[in-house]
Amino acid sequence: MIRLIGYFFGIGAFLLLGVAGAAALYLGVVTKDLPDYEVLAKYSPPVTTRFHAGNGALMAEYARERRLYLPIQAIPDRVKAAFISAEDKNFYQHPGVDITGLARAIAVNLQNFGSGRRPVGASTITQQVAKNFLLSSDQTIDRKVKEAILSFRIEQAYSKDRILELYLNEIFFGLNSYGIAGAALTYFDKSVTELTIAETAYLAALPKGPANYHPFRKTEAAIERRNWVIDRMVENGYVTKADGEEAKKQPLGVNPRRGGAHLFASDFFAEEVRRQIIQKYGDNALYEGGLSVRTSLDPRLQIAARKALQAGLLSYDERRGFHGPVKTIEIGGDWGEPLGAVTAFSDVPEWKLAVVLSVDAQGAEIGIQPEKEASGKIVAERVTGHISTKNMQWAYRSANGDRKSAKSPEGVFGAGDVVYVEPLPEKGEYRLRQPPKVQGGLVAMDPQTGRVLAMVGGFSYGQSEFNRATQAMRQPGSSFKPFVYAAALDNGYTPASVILDAPIEIVAGGQVWRPENYGGGSAGPSTLRLGIEKSRNLMTVRLANDMGMNLVAEYAERFGIYDKMPPLLAMSLGSGETTVLRLVSAYSVLANGGKQIKPSLIDRIQDRYGKTIFRHEDRTCDNCNAGDWQSQEEPVLTDNREQVLDPMTSYQITSMMEGVVLRGTAAGKIKLDRPVAGKTGTTNDEKDAWFVGYTPDMVAGLYLGFDNPAPLGRGATGGSLAVPIFNDFMTEAVKGTRPSKFVVPEGMSMVAVNRKTGMAAQEGEPDTIIEAFKPGTGPADTFSVIGGLDQYVPPEEILKNSPQANQAVTSGSNGLF
Numbered sequence: 001m002i003r004l005i006g007y008f009f010g011i012g013a014f015l016l017l018g019v020a021g022a023a024a025l026y027l028g029v030v031t032k033d034l035p036d037y038e039v040l041a042k043y044s045p046p047v048t049t050r051f052h053a054g055n056g057a058l059m060a061e062y063a064r065e066r067r068l069y070l071p072i073q074a075i076p077d078r079v080k081a082a083f084i085s086a087e088d089k090n091f092y093q094h095p096g097v098d099i100t101g102l103a104r105a106i107a108v109n110l111q112n113f114g115s116g117r118r119p120v121g122a123s124t125i126t127q128q129v130a131k132n133f134l135l136s137s138d139q140t141i142d143r144k145v146k147e148a149i150l151s152f153r154i155e156q157a158y159s160k161d162r163i164l165e166l167y168l169n170e171i172f173f174g175l176n177s178y179g180i181a182g183a184a185l186t187y188f189d190k191s192v193t194e195l196t197i198a199e200t201a202y203l204a205a206l207p208k209g210p211a212n213y214h215p216f217r218k219t220e221a222a223i224e225r226r227n228w229v230i231d232r233m234v235e236n237g238y239v240t241k242a243d244g245e246e247a248k249k250q251p252l253g254v255n256p257r258r259g260g261a262h263l264f265a266s267d268f269f270a271e272e273v274r275r276q277i278i279q280k281y282g283d284n285a286l287y288e289g290g291l292s293v294r295t296s297l298d299p300r301l302q303i304a305a306r307k308a309l310q311a312g313l314l315s316y317d318e319r320r321g322f323h324g325p326v327k328t329i330e331i332g333g334d335w336g337e338p339l340g341a342v343t344a345f346s347d348v349p350e351w352k353l354a355v356v357l358s359v360d361a362q363g364a365e366i367g368i369q370p371e372k373e374a375s376g377k378i379v380a381e382r383v384t385g386h387i388s389t390k391n392m393q394w395a396y397r398s399a400n401g402d403r404k405s406a407k408s409p410e411g412v413f414g415a416g417d418v419v420y421v422e423p424l425p426e427k428g429e430y431r432l433r434q435p436p437k438v439q440g441g442l443v444a445m446d447p448q449t450g451r452v453l454a455m456v457g458g459f460s461y462g463q464s465e466f467n468r469a470t471q472a473m474r475q476p477g478s479s480f481k482p483f484v485y486a487a488a489l490d491n492g493y494t495p496a497s498v499i500l501d502a503p504i505e506i507v508a509g510g511q512v513w514r515p516e517n518y519g520g521g522s523a524g525p526s527t528l529r530l531g532i533e534k535s536r537n538l539m540t541v542r543l544a545n546d547m548g549m550n551l552v553a554e555y556a557e558r559f560g561i562y563d564k565m566p567p568l569l570a571m572s573l574g575s576g577e578t579t580v581l582r583l584v585s586a587y588s589v590l591a592n593g594g595k596q597i598k599p600s601l602i603d604r605i606q607d608r609y610g611k612t613i614f615r616h617e618d619r620t621c622d623n624c625n626a627g628d629w630q631s632q633e634e635p636v637l638t639d640n641r642e643q644v645l646d647p648m649t650s651y652q653i654t655s656m657m658e659g660v661v662l663r664g665t666a667a668g669k670i671k672l673d674r675p676v677a678g679k680t681g682t683t684n685d686e687k688d689a690w691f692v693g694y695t696p697d698m699v700a701g702l703y704l705g706f707d708n709p710a711p712l713g714r715g716a717t718g719g720s721l722a723v724p725i726f727n728d729f730m731t732e733a734v735k736g737t738r739p740s741k742f743v744v745p746e747g748m749s750m751v752a753v754n755r756k757t758g759m760a761a762q763e764g765e766p767d768t769i770i771e772a773f774k775p776g777t778g779p780a781d782t783f784s785v786i787g788g789l790d791q792y793v794p795p796e797e798i799l800k801n802s803p804q805a806n807q808a809v810t811s812g813s814n815g816l817f
Contacts, residue, residue, distance in 0.1 A: 082203070354430065478690075496779045515573065
């Protein structure tokens, strides 16, 4: 018997050694290609990039995986407790693999063998970290063995808190959200510190299978799983039974957070910043880099700019009639369903889609598009309203030209037509609206820094994502003229220099060009001031011709209006193409005293670790961070920007453009409590209407025009269309700010001159103006006119508006005669 026992013991020992050897050999093979778990120390997951407005408000988020990385110290204990209860209740006790839990899972799976039930897992949080970070998701024995080995090693190398931190920041929650911070925002639009017990439990239920517990498609299963997690939290002592029961009574309350722009009216601005980030750093930096981008956007000014431009576009569009309904639907049964399927502009919340239910001579009965739940389900309530004749009379005229003007609502639309409406203060009353076909762009800028404070790229981003403030290349027309005059003032001319305003023809390459003033006619010899105030084309062409277009082109490029401007005379009238942003930047140089600026929508960019990698402000202040005051001089902000225009020239052209607002093409249309300078612009055939203007503290510019350039109509000038929009915006923009004046540079002399002749005025002489002159210059002692004649013009045509020009006949100055 002893020999027999020894025999069996030997065999058993031999088999045990064989199994141990085979196991060792297997483990050696398996562990040979194990990933390096030390990479977890350098974990750098894809993180959401966030854009913020100038006041810190969240503006937009961009990510392939919506994730915000949170250190374990920033994650509330309740959140940690929920995930530990749901996934690994012995997390803080086991060495990486929960032997007890594994044995329990094996027993349950054996018991359920052949029942068709899904096998129960026993992976710990550490094992899930090993799988998610270092291994594939293959359901094989090899992968499970590797997972267990890595778990033991990870537990030896890292603390429990570090492992939990990796887990909570990496796991997928569905709806393209990763990590607990991203999931809290995506599902509940909250930070993790604001989550309730029920919300925390639901998020803890999701890693097991987000699709299985979808909040809208599988609501019952989601609630059941959430309540199971709550029960585990109560069982493990993290939540009281009373609180747990109360939490289980709560609905899921999921409120999905939309992506893209979050700040109202910021869509065009955010999209332009997005393009710049991609251009500067690439796609991966934007969608995975976790950048924090502080933009220059002022939310208050942005809303004011949107409102002003939209009102101007609608005013023009409605004066030209009704384009027709958005769509026509069947209303025989439930009109809410087909109307709910029509897509409305998400960024024009003031408007609603409505279907015409009936129409008569007194107006139209309408049904308002039903509201939708977060799931997309249409709310059952049906709201109706009324459009009276006075709130739709503008639509009696057809903008399509396919019918004559209607005389009542019955001639405008019929039952089933889908239209836009805007609620009025009177209950149940609405105003008929329509998306305009005319478009435009507006930019507001700080002239001292180049920070773009507001940008609107069209009527609606939902209607068209094309940004007309930065992407549309348009002819600036007469709004380019100030730079022709600035070049002249910088090169020997004065505001009182006299140019001939008379017909001219230019012959080049066998072609004859005969420019004309808007509205025709000419004023004879006139000062530079009058030329810019009244926007005289003929004077501008003669001035550019006298200086030479090479000089004008140099200044246009120096101001950044064009990259390479052809030195052609027609370019002096703004026939080249540029953008609103470029032109506003150029006017900012005039407003700030001639300092070059770099327009910027971005103030600062920080990487995921908070390190600043870009800052727009490049001025330096050596003593601004002194520890204490020891009677030293005040710190000075060193401005190294290039001086691209003489400050005295800058003031002269600003003074002349103040005249545009007071007496010229914008007269009577700008009503601010402070000085304003600016210039209108109207292109050939009235295809574009411009105005760019500024106070001492802000520059704003805009244009209106069709995307496919077409005439806006007779009289559609910068003064009639663009100036009122500028006034509306600036009126709101300057509210609450202290008025300031344009500063006259030291050394300039102020002299009274005759408006017409530019000569020094005698005391008591009528029709005079105070003009600014640089040192060594002043009004002419004799009347002289700049600009030769290229064709014969009768003397009486030249002299009829200026008897003083008779003196020029005898002097023959500047080759006029």
